[in-house]
Amino acid sequence: MTTGGQKREVFALAALFVAIAAVTVIGFAHDWKPPVASEEGARVDSLIRYLLFATGAVLVIGAAALVAFLWRYGRGLPSPAPRSDPRLERWWSLVPVLGMAVIAEVGVLVKGLPVWKRVYGAPPPGALVVEVNAQQFEWWVRYPGPDGVFGRRDPHLVDATANPLGLVPEDPAGRDDVVVRNALHLPAGRPVHVRLRSRDVLHSFSIPEFRVKQDVVPGMITAITFVPSRAGSYQIACAELCGLGHYRMGARVIVHPAEEFDTWLEGQNGALQ
Ligand SMILES: [Cu+2]
Structure with a gap:
């Protein structure tokens, strides 16, 4: 394919990712839930917000990196990068896995467990x-x-x-x-x-x-x-x-x-x- 054709493809992909990111951000910015009316509800909302923003950020960063790599190496030019580097690939498999684990565990342990304990733990005296x-x-x-x-x-x-x-x-x-x-x-x-x-x-x-x-x-x-x-x-x-x-x-x-x-x-x- 000509360089011009690939350039158009990269542009189209970039536009698609920007559109997905925009829809995601607009979707997150709007509060779809009815106004909260319990103390635990406010904490549940906070947990949902945290997970949406954290995973949304990962989505946007991942999509941006993908577009950047396509832009850099996807124009039919000979790639300066080595064809494979097992060590690098292993690292770049491990880093996102650990990153996602930290994001999820922080959400579950720091934000989720206290709410869980309030909802399913022993009721406080006077309840x-x-x-x-x-x-x-x-x-x-x-x-x-x-x-x-x-x-x-x-x-x-x-x-x-x-x-x-x-x-x-x-x-x-x-x-x-x-x-x-x-x-x-x-x-x-x-x-x-x-x-x-x-x-x-x-x-x-x-x-x-x-x-x-x-x-x-x-x-x-x-x-x-x-x-x-x-x-x-x-x-x-x-x-x-x-x-x-x-x-x-x-x-x-x-x-x-x-x-x-x-x-x-x-x-x-x-x-x-
Ligand atoms: Cu029923």
């Missing part, structure tokens, strides 16, 4: 413990009531209208338990420990503003902790296809200022009272 029960196609929320103890449950006692969670009436701890359908009331600024249970199939407890998404698995309890940081009303959406009614398996999270939440909870009757 509000709430039970969220998923079933086709609704969410049942249970608070332990003034005694702070959840009453026992028996699957045989489940009754769709009278006793949806199968609370055992003989258990005094369960008498003051507060049960709410499709609404999760929470206080702002206080750690919340959510215990997730499913009555039937796999569901997923997802609150985009909290950056929370946790599978709800029948036969086991999954638990997460987070601190709602902003009063407001947000959507809980089931994020796991769980049947024909999956699309309508939604509920609201209502985050109250702390005192308002206490007033709300005191105003609720026990499920079995």
